[in-house]
Amino acid sequence: MNLLTVLRVRRLLPLLLVASRLAAQAPTAQDSVRMASYEPREVMIPMRDGVRLHTLIFTPKSQTGDLPIILNRTPYGIAGARASFGGSIAELADEGYVFVFQDIRGRFTSEGQFVMLRPPMHRKDPKAIDESTDTYDTIDWLLKNVPRNNGRVGMLGVSYPGWLTVMAMLDPHPALKAVSPQASPASMFLGDDFHHNGAFRLAYGFEYAAMMEGGKELTPFQFDKADAYSWYLGLGSLATVNDSVFKRSRPTWNDFAAHPNFDAFWQREALMQYLDRVTVPTLNVAGWWDQEDFYGPIKIYETLEPHDTKHLNYLVVGPWNHGGWRGRSGQTLGPLDFGSPTAKYYREKIEAPWFAYWLKDKGTLDLAEATTFEAGANAWRRHDAWPPKTNVTSRRLYFQANGKLGFEPPRDTGRVFDAYVSDPNKPVPYRARPIKPTFGAGSTWSTWLVDDQRFVQDRPDVAAWESAPLPEDLVLSGDVVAKLFAATTGTDADWVVKLIDVYPEDDAKLGGYQLMVANDVFRGRFRSSFEHPQAIAPDVPQEYTIDLHTQSYRFLKGHRLRVQVQSTWFPLIDRNPQTFVPNIFAAKDADFRAATQRVFRSKGAASYVQLTVQNPPLVP
Incomplete structure (x- = not known):
């Protein structure tokens, strides 16, 4: 199984982890009633090339009229689909639909060959098949064979199923009237699971390959x-891995090692090139602290937006980790308490009305272009664009002398660093040691992005700059970008930048806590091209632009x-x-x-983090 195959398989694991957490909670009496209210039917649906896909169809036992169909396609197995009626799709189940779950081609008991993130077919080839054609053929069969559907x-789907939802949008069946890709990856080299800006995500990549290609069972590396x-x-x-650990038995690892740059191998799976039109109403969903796929859903929304001439492309971002909006509550993440059950709010107030509007003509579409949760204020915000285009100001947060951080540009001249x-x-x-494995019993991988960063504040290999206490609230509402002027005595370097909220020492619950609000890593060799890496000239200041993505966050008064800058982040990122x-x-x-790393802060080479600030801040 090659890496493209594994990438597609990998999309199951986060959902399995979410499902296991939900399953650990005993179902309520209402959950049990809901699960029992749907009648299953198992079928094998033929595709245009004769391959048949294993499918479960759930119909309400008390159905009184024609109903729409909601389809979920997955590489992770559909045997436990009924349990979702008591958890992740409870609100949709209460609304009433025919639900269809399908194992994609080559997975579990579906026929055919599985290809990870199978590239879209050439649109002019009527014989070609891909995930888009399989979805088309599935919908066509359902319309003809499921009684009392409304046409x-x-x-919808999270992670890999989110990517499958995007594939369905490319050449959609005419009956496909609403889609919601959630936490879908967009590029495995530029910003999602296996690399960020070309830097390899070691712990995740190694342990995923070990688990997925170690046999038929999903056994975490010991x-x-x-x-x-x-x-x-x-x-x-890492040159020793095949000799000492894998013995060349993991095709995925072999692919990692053979493709260290953004070559054709990685380019063919990058999603943005295929998103040249908006064909169906689209609800993109992301989580601010998604430890796996935050880059993807934001990039998908942004790429579609210039083509959205009919206002069909929407975005929701909440205070969640990967798939956290499918959990029972969503009120907490690690030590953070958002003051309300945000996951339930999303499913009840946004997702369920969204599908009811497009599939049942029910109600009105009272949904903003972008809906974001503003942590700190712990409030949902409505925007007519994302990033916002009005009532925002771009402000530069400059690195200053003596570890200070402020909005005043530096006045020093010369080689100041x-x-x-x-x-x-x-x-x-x-994260703080000992570091637990990424997968397996006791793993806390899902919450590492909200870990307290004080564990590195006294290390001599971490540079930091800190502001005075804020005299008033400061609200981020849009893009965050780091601009570094930096030099190294080596010939390559990684640059990790973190934007952190430091809580007051007298905070009753989180005194002195250092919460990452935005962060990422950039591998210096790719400063000019991700395809063609170049050595860095020693001791020569270089300008690096590091995308820290986007945020809706309130830094509270006081x-x-x-800002922290470092050059290793281990073993999240390889050395x-x-x-x-x-x-x-x-x-x-x-x-x-x-190597000695120098970060410059002079008038002619000012390093800073550029913030998009709400002006004036909305009422908390």
Whole structure:
């Protein structure tokens, strides 16, 4: 099974984890009644090439009129679909639909060959098949064979099923009237699961390959150390992985090692090239603290927006991790309490009315172009565009002398900088040690983005700048971008930038807590091109633009803003040798060398984080 295959399989795992958390909660009496109120029917639906796909159809036992169909296609298995009626789709089930769940081609008991993230077919080839044609053929069969349907179909899914929903949009069946791609990836090299800006996500990529290609069972990799950080560091160069661990038995790892740049292999799965029209009403959904696919849904919405001439493309972003809106409540994430059950609100007030409007002509569409949850204020906000185009101001948060951070530009001239020594043999951990495995019993991977960042504040290889306490609330409402002027004594470097909310020391619950609001990593070799990496000239300041994505967040009065910059983030991100080599997966241990990193803050080379600020802030 090659990497493209695994990428498609991988889309199941987050949903399995969400499902397991929901299953751990005993169903309520209402859940049990709801689950029992639908009658299942199992069928094999033929595709245009004769391949048959395993499908479960659930019809309300008390159906009194024609109903729309809601379709979910997945590579993760549909045997436990009934349980979702008591949890993740409860509000839709109460509204009343015919629900259809389908194993995609080549998965479980569906026939045919599975291809991970199967690229869309050539539109002029009538014999070609892809996920779009399989969806088309499925809908066509359902309309002809499911009694008392009203001729309309909706589709939704999270993660890989979200990507399948996007595929259905490309050349949709005329009966497909509403779709909701949720946490869909858009590029596995530029910003989603396996890489961010070309930097390899080591712990996730290694453990996913080990689990998915280790046999028929999904068995997490068994570490022989309690701290995964120590285990990964003990590997040495990634060139040793096949010799010491995988023995070349994991095709996915082999593909990682063979394609370290944004070549044709990665380009063919990047979604943006296919999104050249809006064909059906689309509700894009994302979570601000999605540890796997935040880049994807935002990029999909942004790419579709210039083609949205009929105002059919919408966005919802809430205070969730990956798939968190499908959980029972969504009121908390790690130590954060958002003051209300945000997941239930989304499903009840946004998702259910959305599908009822398009599939049943029910009610009016009282939905803003973009609906975001503003953490800090703990309030939902409505926008006529995202990022907002009105009542916002771009402000630069400059790095200043003595670790200060402020909105005043630097006045110093000359070679003024802050420096730290980055040693890839002593990398900065991405969370407090001991670090647990990404998958398996006891994993807390799903909440690491809200971890307290104080665990690195005294490390000499982490540079930090912090503001004075805010005299009033400061509200982010749009894009966040870091601009670094930096130099290295090496010939390659990673730059990790974090924007942090520092709680007051006297906060009753989270005194002194340092919460990441935005962050990302950029691999310096790709500063000019993701396709053609280049060595960095030593000791020469370079300008780096690092997209920290987008946010709707309120820094409260009395809180401080903090920016951290570091060059290792381990083992979330693999170690950059800091010596340029053509392929880091083939680096030798001797290539890993300490380097002095300088971040400039002079008048002519001012480093800063650019914020999009709501002006004036809305009432909390």
